Amino acid sequence: MTSASLVGGTGLVGSYILSTLLNTPAISSVTAYSRRPIPAPEASPRLNPIIDSDSSAWATQISSLKIEEAPQIFFSALGTTKAKAGGLGNQRKIDFDLNLLLAKAAKDAGIKTYVLISGGLGGGGGTNSSNAFVRLKAELEVAVKELNFDHTVIIKPGLIVGDRGESRPIEAVFRGAAKLLGAISGGILKNAWAEDAEVIARAAVKAGLKASEARELEVKVWEVEQREILTLGQSEP
Template identity: 40%
Template structure:
């Protein structure tokens, strides 16, 4: 199905959950990660974690993986504050994702799964630097013509982060309030739990491996993320 697999961004909110989900699947025998620090997950014989503080070496580190991961998941991203400015954020969110997607394609990866963001292609939003980063990565993945490409576009990500981002606690409280006072369906329209997004990514890759993807370039918006990652999820 999805083994061997690789997870890029395995220490982040969604990437950590993708890794945990894959390690919990019997059918997934090996999971590779490349990260600046060790993933915080339960010890597993399935996990082959490569630690490299220098992100400029990640593409070559990926190329050295053998056997080639059939499926690569990228939930790689940072914030402007963490990166120290928009130019440094661009190097991670755009440039590094593009470089790794190209390395995966050249190595022979069949399925590439990218966690993007909702609303980036709106008329006004598309001009925002953050949106331009996501759009650039999505367009690169499409142009590479993988056997299967999967793009997830979640809304606000709910869950515990290692490093809180500006405004995150306020938005989390707002969307959490929607669930409490209006209902889960109201929250689902704007925000999804990190685990739900991760499970949707894995579920989509499983369906693709079974020949059930609706298209070669499959874009999964918020409603279908909830459907795949929560409503239809089973281990």
Template identity: 35%
Template sequence: MKLLLLGASGLVGKNVLAQALAHPDVIGVVAPTRRPLAPHPKLRNPVSDHLDSLLSAEITQGIDGVVCTLGTTIGKAGSKEAFREVDYVLPLTFARSAYEHGVGTFVLVSASVANVGSAIFYPRIKGEVERDLELVGFRSLTIVRPSLIGGERDESRFGESVALRLMSIFAPILPKKLQINPAPTIAAACLSAAMGAKPGVHFRLAENLVRD
């Protein structure tokens, strides 16, 4: 299998990348990023500050499936418009291009709170990208909806760090859908969905992404 991975430098994305490169059935990974990744014989890493500038028939040539782990925060992005660019525009732009070039499988990391009808910006954007990805027409579409993601990030997110700490303390009494979802577990679900390419639209919910 040859995989196109979006968001390979992020917390979940770097776990997907490591697992994919280690998997014997993955022959190659194309991972466009804004910063260069560590080289690997299976990895092709186009680099640009503007990921959409990397879109071409060449980038999807021979690709069997796409895993999209792109995501940011409004604080890091700097504005709602910049957030929407990362969490909505880029995933859909790559999805439509991949579909046009014959890719039939797409996996998206979304969020447990995704809700297209929400009055709150973040869950609404997550819901909108889910909705519009379903309209692209992929033979196999899997939407992974984690709760708070556990793992070491390259950047500090104070509010998220506090929430993760509290969720760790109260994990024994919290329902599974509110527990921390470890990044490697989410990554494994993404890779499994991409390689399995089960026909139809599928959701992997937070309660199924908890470490046993």
């Protein structure tokens, strides 16, 4: 049995990761860190919610875990938008600074496998991209790789399709197009550039378990891109 921790569990992909973890027999317990209460439907004897509005305090709680208390896998689906954060600088404080702080805390706690949900709109260029969002995500990927976990899994979706709680007008247009293309093509046209949040979540959990159990994984850093997300996420872990 494998234990897991999760940050970002109330977001679109994170909420599916949480429900997938709680419904996966191989997962013994899930500690979910959140600034607000976990939705009631997620209530489970295997769920240990840590609610603290000061998200920077999570790092202290994680790094202070004793070795025998530390989970085997740490999942991060943490992220926000420039509009919601009030500017790119504030977005960076969450998407990069807080994510990296928590990853370092997980490493200090002795957690062996780290799974990061990256991307969200696709795009190339990495740390040299002209797109600030793509560049920020690429910089975080580089930083967490340098922490040298036993296994680092980076999930790199294209457009994330699903119903968000907050308004993201530009994404909404693309999500509508993705749903339409998926409907008229049996999923073929959509899957080339967009993935359902639930599929991404299942892929993340399955990849995390494979990495933790060292099955079929010969590299320390496993970058799971769109085609592999679909392959992994089409069935339950």
